[in-house]
Amino acid sequence: MNREILVEAEGLKKTFDGLLAVDGINFKIFKGESFGFLGPNGAGKTTTMKMINGVSPPTAGNLTIAGMDVCGNGREIKSMIGVAPQEDNLDPDFTVFQNLTVYARYFNIPKEAAKKRAEQLLRFVQLEEKRDVIITYLSAGMKRRLIIARALLNEPQILILDEPTTGLDPQARHLIWNKIRSLQKEGVTVILTTHYMDEAAQLCDRIIIMDHGKIIEEGKPMDLVRKHAGEEVLELVYSEEVMKLLKQTFRNARMEVVGDKIHVFTSHPRGAFSKMLKAASFRGAVIRDANLEDVFLKLTGRRLRE
Ligand SMILES: Nc1ncnc2c1ncn2[C@@H]1O[C@H](COP(=O)(O)OP(=O)(O)OP(=O)(O)O)[C@@H](O)[C@H]1O
Ligand SMILES: [Mg+2]
DSSP states (O other), X not given: OOOOEEEEEEEEEEEETTEEEXXXXXXXXXXXXXXXXXXXXXXXXXXXXXXXXXXXOOSEEEEEETTEESTTOHHHHHHHXXXXXXXXOOOTTSBHXXXXXXXXXXXTOOHHHHHHXXXXXXXXXXXXXXXXXXXXXXXXXXXXXXXXXXXXXXXXXXXXXXXXXXXXXXXXXHHHHHHHHHHHHTTOEEEEEOSOHHHHHHHOSEEEEEETTEEXXXXXXXXXXXXXXXXXXXXXXXXXXXXXXXXXXXXXXXXXXXXTEEEEEOSSOTTHHHHHHHHSOOTTOEEEEOOHHHHHHHHHOSSOOO
């Protein structure tokens, strides 16, 4: 299948006063796919999103959207893209409804059409009751929902969501996930950052993991899980004896102490741990599926980012 490239970056760089926030990255995003940028705080995800949506010009490298250079094609590119930025940039003095209708002017959406769409989007994010309330009086999660609604006003072909569900309650998170899935079915290309690994695994066809401005891994979520964390993970309550016994039983397995637990990874197929558990008795042993969080922690380490 010949897939159309919608976003392409080559040697993309961004520096801020000597700080290399994005350090020469290459990626391709295909039309209709859902693409995730993952990485610790400060990895360069938001900086990359801002370059894609044209609010922050690259310092070096090439970045094209639908074949157009991001520099010099601002108007064409903006009409294709819907953006939910990480930070709240709603107008605090306007009401919920006005925030949508004023934003619609930016895309030259006719007044009546803009009102109709604003009403629909308020229904979708379940903010109809807050229609005439000014932004200052919304809760954090309500603002987040409004920002997502606003990103959809111009019926974008490309939707950029920078941490769309941070701060949302579980109901709102599922509502947003369902909407993203229905947009995916309509062929919208979704570019998303998230710190929720389950969100990335569920919504993204492909992901990139960034750290210190560089891409350290790329692929389909499940392929990366198989590659870096195997099929299953054994979790046990930590003690020195357990550790000793594990080292004897699984000579080459990677082990990690996480809080009061030991995580054991194996490249053996499913079932290896249950055989081992039958042979020896371990207190509180749990076998679970390997997941994207295992991959993320393996590749980016456990130290907090300053
Ligand atoms: N406008 C700016 N001026 C100076 N430095 C900046 C600016 N924007 C970002 N940075 C720096 O660039 C680096 C990357 O920041 P960025 O916001 O892209 O990270 P991120 O991956 O989105 O992190 P998070 O998960 O915390 O949102 C950080 O070191 C940050 O301090
Ligand atoms: Mg960010």
